[in-house]
Amino acid sequence: MKETIKPKRGGSRPGAGRKKGSSVYGETTKAIRVPESMVPEVKAMLNQRKQLFENTSAISLPSATPSYIEIPLFSGKVAAGFPSPADDYIEKTLDLNDLLVKKPAATFFVRAEGESMLGAGIHPNDILVVDRSIEAVVGKVVICALNGELTVKRLKSIGKEIVLGAENPAYQDITVQEEVDLVIWGVVTNVIHSL
Amino acid sequence: MLQQEEDQEPQRLIALVDCNDFYVSCERVFRPDLINKPVAVLSNNDGCIVARSQEVKDLGIKMAVPVHQVQHLINRHKVQLFSSNYTLYADISNRVMQCLENYTPRLEIYSIDESFLDLTGICLNNSIAYGQQIKQNVFRTTGIPVCVGMAPTKTLAKLANYAAKKWHKTGGVLDLSNPLRRDKLLHLVPVNEVWGIGLQTTKRLQLMGINTAYELARQPVESIQAQFNIVVARTIMELNGISCLTLDDIPTDKQQIVCSRSFKRRLTTYNEIAEALASFCSRAAEKLRKQDSVAGSISVSIKTNPYNPDEPQYQRSINMQLQQATSDTRQIVRIAKHLLTEIFKRGYRYQKCGVQLGHIHAASIPNQIDLFANNAPNDGTELMNTIDKINNRFPKGITLSATGINTGWQVPVEYLSPHYTTNWNELAIVKCC
Numbered sequence: 001m002k003e004t005i006k007p008k009r010g011g012s013r014p015g016a017g018r019k020k021g022s023s024v025y026g027e028t029t030k031a032i033r034v035p036e037s038m039v040p041e042v043k044a045m046l047n048q049r050k051q052l053f054e055n056t057s058a059i060s061l062p063s064a065t066p067s068y069i070e071i072p073l074f075s076g077k078v079a080a081g082f083p084s085p086a087d088d089y090i091e092k093t094l095d096l097n098d099l100l101v102k103k104p105a106a107t108f109f110v111r112a113e114g115e116s117m118l119g120a121g122i123h124p125n126d127i128l129v130v131d132r133s134i135e136a137v138v139g140k141v142v143i144c145a146l147n148g149e150l151t152v153k154r155l156k157s158i159g160k161e162i163v164l165g166a167e168n169p170a171y172q173d174i175t176v177q178e179e180v181d182l183v184i185w186g187v188v189t190n191v192i193h194s195l
Numbered sequence: 196m197l198q199q200e201e202d203q204e205p206q207r208l209i210a211l212v213d214c215n216d217f218y219v220s221c222e223r224v225f226r227p228d229l230i231n232k233p234v235a236v237l238s239n240n241d242g243c244i245v246a247r248s249q250e251v252k253d254l255g256i257k258m259a260v261p262v263h264q265v266q267h268l269i270n271r272h273k274v275q276l277f278s279s280n281y282t283l284y285a286d287i288s289n290r291v292m293q294c295l296e297n298y299t300p301r302l303e304i305y306s307i308d309e310s311f312l313d314l315t316g317i318c319l320n321n322s323i324a325y326g327q328q329i330k331q332n333v334f335r336t337t338g339i340p341v342c343v344g345m346a347p348t349k350t351l352a353k354l355a356n357y358a359a360k361k362w363h364k365t366g367g368v369l370d371l372s373n374p375l376r377r378d379k380l381l382h383l384v385p386v387n388e389v390w391g392i393g394l395q396t397t398k399r400l401q402l403m404g405i406n407t408a409y410e411l412a413r414q415p416v417e418s419i420q421a422q423f424n425i426v427v428a429r430t431i432m433e434l435n436g437i438s439c440l441t442l443d444d445i446p447t448d449k450q451q452i453v454c455s456r457s458f459k460r461r462l463t464t465y466n467e468i469a470e471a472l473a474s475f476c477s478r479a480a481e482k483l484r485k486q487d488s489v490a491g492s493i494s495v496s497i498k499t500n501p502y503n504p505d506e507p508q509y510q511r512s513i514n515m516q517l518q519q520a521t522s523d524t525r526q527i528v529r530i531a532k533h534l535l536t537e538i539f540k541r542g543y544r545y546q547k548c549g550v551q552l553g554h555i556h557a558a559s560i561p562n563q564i565d566l567f568a569n570n571a572p573n574d575g576t577e578l579m580n581t582i583d584k585i586n587n588r589f590p591k592g593i594t595l596s597a598t599g600i601n602t603g604w605q606v607p608v609e610y611l612s613p614h615y616t617t618n619w620n621e622l623a624i625v626k627c628c
Contacts, residue, residue: 105293106336108616114627122627127619133336143625148228150625171628183227185338 024050100190106133108186110143110150117141117152119167126193128152130186138162143185146174150185205316206372207438208345211352212295212329214288215340215360217308218246221287222277224338225615225623233274237262240457241278241609261502278608286616290337298329303442309356311349313442326368346371349440350433353390354380354408374436381409381434391430396423408434452490454479455549461500462545465535468497470599472535473528475550477595480524483552484583489520491554493527495534500546511538514553522558523575524582528597 023029025046034042101107112126120141122128128143136142138157143150144164153164156173162182164174176182214220218236223229233250237243243259244251254272256265262276269276288307296302301313318325326343333341344355351371358380359369371377387397389408405411412434420428429439454475462468472495483490498510513534521527531550558576585592613621 103336105290109619109622110625111622112627113624116627124627127622128625132338145227145230148230150225150227150623152625152627166627185227 100129100192102189103131103133106186107131112152112191116166116168116171117154120154121191121193122152122167122188123193126191128188129190129192131189132186134187134189136184136187141188143188145183145185152188205319207347208314208316208318208322208370208372209347209349209352209438209442210299210312210314210326210329210343210345211305211349211356212310212312212333212341212343213356213360214291214308215342216246216248217288217339218277218279218284219248220339221284222280222612223248224287225612229275233272234277235269235274236277236279237610239279240459241276242457245279276610278611280612280614282614282617283612287337287339291333291339291341294333294336295329297332298325301442311352311442314345322370322372323368326370327366330367340367342367344369344371346377347436348433348438349442350390350430351377351436354384354388354434357384357388377436378409381412382407384408386411389430389434391426396427399423450553450555452479452482452552452555453549454482455496455547455551457547458545463541463543465539465541468539468545468548469532469535470597472531472548472550473595473597473599475548476528476531477524477598479550479552480522480527480579481583481586483522483555484579487558488555489522489558490517490527490552491520491556492516492552493530493534494551494553495531495538495548496551497535497538497545497548499543506544507542509540509543513538516554520554520556521575523579524595525575527552528595532597 097104108130110128110130112122112128113124115124122141130143134140136155138155141152141154143152145151146153146164151164153174154167156163156165158175162176164176164182166173219234222234222236231250232248233254234248235244235251235256236246238245238259241262243261244256244265245259247256247258250272251274254268254274256268256274262269268274284307291308292302292304292310295310295312299312299314299317303311305311312329314322314325322345326345330341330343333339342356342359344352344357344359345368346352346355355369355371359365359367371380384407386392386400386406386408387394389411392400392411400406400411405414412431414431416428416431419431432439456471456475458471462471492514494512494514496510496512499506499508501508501510515530515534517530527550535548582593613623615621615623
């Protein structure tokens with residue numbers, strides 16, 4: 001029988017050498033032969049992989065100025081079994097601004113006083129949503145500066161004349177004389193009425 | 196090839212859009228009865244006139260004049276006064292700037308009522324039409340009248356705006372890209388109206404026989420830089436259409452925060468002034484935290500009324516560098532009150548005090564740690580943020596006890612208009628009649 005003699009010096013020591021998986025790729029590597037013509041291609045590919053690994057393994061510190069991210073709320077429970085078909089539909093909360101305010105820079109809220117516009121659904125103390133950027137054409141309910149006061153009227157045309165109409169038989173329409181300087185302040189788009 | 200491309204690059208075009216009599220215009224948006232009437236807006240404590248309508252300017256009432264000096268004119272011509280309603284002005288300003296953003300990819304908000312727009316390559320052959328469109332759209336959207344000045348440099352754009360406001364023939368829009376038109380205007384403009392030329396520089400230039408913008412523009416840059424400074428030298432280049440000032444489209448944080456007010460009545464005791472000072476400190480610290488900054492120095496100043504020569508006069512200020520920058524109201528108040536004890540003298544009737552925070556930098560930059568101080572982590576941040584949030588929802592909801600409840604120093608603002616755009620209870624009333 002051949003006896004193996006353990007050398008007293010040299011040889012492998014446990015735990016010595018490069019750690020497994022410590023290569024620049026994050027896993028064990030292996031030497032292979034590559035056709036010479038393909039060397040640049042293979043090198044480029046490996047390089048890419050190396051960078052990918054480097055980027056993902058960079059040390060991340062918590063941000064000093066964290067920003068807040070809105071996380072969408074999912075409807076449907078998370079079940080261990082079959083996924084809920086509703087998971088694909090992210091629930092969105094409804095925002096009244098989407099409905100009432102088309103152009104924030106041009107939108108103002110004002111409060112109505114008086115009863116001349118009851119027919120247009122404008123009651124005393126209602127809040128009116130006014131968009132200044134909308135063109136005031138005949139038929140629109142508008143805010144105009146009349147004798148220095150902000151006034152609500154409906155723009156009408158009778159014959160060739162422009163009329164500021166009330167929406168209540170108890171009030172008179174006002175025909176716009178040419179010499180009167182009529183300034184349209186904005187167009188009423190919505191009425192907010194408390195019940 | 197490269198040369199050719201450079202040739203094709205469109206000429207730089209900068210527009211300055213400036214609101215006309217901004218504070219007055221804001222008040223008039225909701226008060227059509229005040230159009231064409233004399234209107235003036237007063238400073239923080241109703242002390243001085245800080246904005247005037249054209250009608251008030253025509254009465255010869257100057258900017259920053261104390262109200263009591265022109266009281267007779269105010270009475271005789273029924274000038275409508277307003278306390279400054281900064282909540283309203285800030286909201287309207289935001290709307291104007293939002294509007295302007297539609298017209299350029301690069302916007303520098305220069306102040307509450309003016310912005311630079313980079314229009315390079317946007318309106319090649321019809322800059323005036325484009326400017327008119329901006330002007331009309333801003334007015335239609337917000338109710339604020341503006342003027343538009345356009346030129347290849349910021350300094351010239353400022354000048355173009357000045358001219359557009361002054362000469363109604365321009366229709367409120369002026370383009371100074373054409374060198375002939377530019378020189379024609381430079382002849383007409385006094386040198387002190389040039390952006391960046393202050394009072395002292397003007398005096399020195401006038402001694403040299405330079406009275407108009409044109410004469411300044413013709414000066415050799417090197418010798419002016421030698422005699423004055425780089426700022427004046429740059430101004431000359433800019434007046435000649437060579438752009439030296441870039442558009443800062445990223446707003447810079449304030450480097451100094453000042454909060455100072457006059458008292459309604461004269462204060463004589465340390466305690467009264469300390470309460471007012473604490474209140475100013477709270478306000479300044481709030482502003483500081485709003486821009487996520489900390490301050491590295493605090494100055495406190497007090498003074499008596501200089502308009503009353505019969506009384507003994509006293510005024511002093513004192514500054515302290517902090518070992519650790521802070522934005523904590525409690526610390527700022529404590530230090531400011533300490534500084535006040537250093538400069539306060541009995542026997543004077545004080546009219547004004549103020550606090551100034553300096554050496555401001557972003558809170559995220561780590562502080563130099565003081566070797567000898569107790570460096571326990573500054574855990575005031577969260578408390579302060581919470582207080583700010585509460586005060587945001589309920590104004591003046593939480594204040595330091597140091598600010599006192601007996602606010603004799605506080606000024607009742609007499610002519611404050613409603614917060615039309617920011618408070619549901621103060622909306623403008625429209626008549627259905």
